[in-house]
Amino acid sequence: MTMKRVDPGVEVAAIPVPDMANLPNDLAPAVKFSVPTDEDLASVAALRSSSEPWKSRGETMEDSLKSLTALKPFIHVAKVQNQVVGYVTVERDGPVPGAAYMRNIVVRPELRRRGLGQAVLNQGLQVARDMFRKTIALRVDPANAPAVSFYRNAGFTTVATVVSKKSGKLRLLMSREL
Template structure:
């Protein structure tokens, strides 16, 4: 699991532009979490397709939508002014026995470093608690220093180094007690 970098080059018709002057001062309190609607799934797919590691793998928006459709029960979108600005996926089971698994966090690049990632992470933690899990786990690329630092600040510790089945690259397996 890595924090995703999203390019601003998302298709114009898919991710609506937010007017900076119309944004509330406190984005965190204005954020609403929800299950994605059918319309939201296109925006979520656009965010994923233009994010690493999917972008560097050449994944298209259609392929992203197909993959996300399988994950849909686990996706929670963050909305600001009724527009998707990020998402997180949390599954009941993952690579650590008995732990919930946080697969992705994606935040629009124009809204990064404003606390939205932490809102998504806290939502994932609460979702894991609602699943009666006592631990949440994730995988992250060790070369992604900002993501590793973000998770460590949030109380995650490295429990193992694993090899990704898809990419063959090393990943840190991190977890946190709830």
């Protein structure tokens, strides 16, 4: 019998909840951004797997952790009270030639509509500027009306409708100048 050595990897646990009673209504000034530690990556994986569209696809925390590990150099973690509350991934190149690509932007559902999404988006835009890009692009499900509205309000316009390689569903390809 052959034995296969298994790498213990990073333990994936539930996302710790910030002390909601002590959070300000406007979270933007309280957000701190950092590159993810291994512990952060586990929290980000838990957040991703419990968010759409990954949740409806049946993505587990382990699946999310595997995907995010490959994206680690591009992840910027948002923290409030030293707890992960969101993240954004920005890559130098994507589907629009010469534009940075914002692959994911996720915010804890219970903290939405408190300025956190805008703070995470602004971080993504700044990261793209730091890459010396003049444009940033993203893909979004056209059925996700709140997200489409959020991006349009932030100055994004639809440049194409594309088919997702993973799901086979239509996605809006949106971009904006930096």
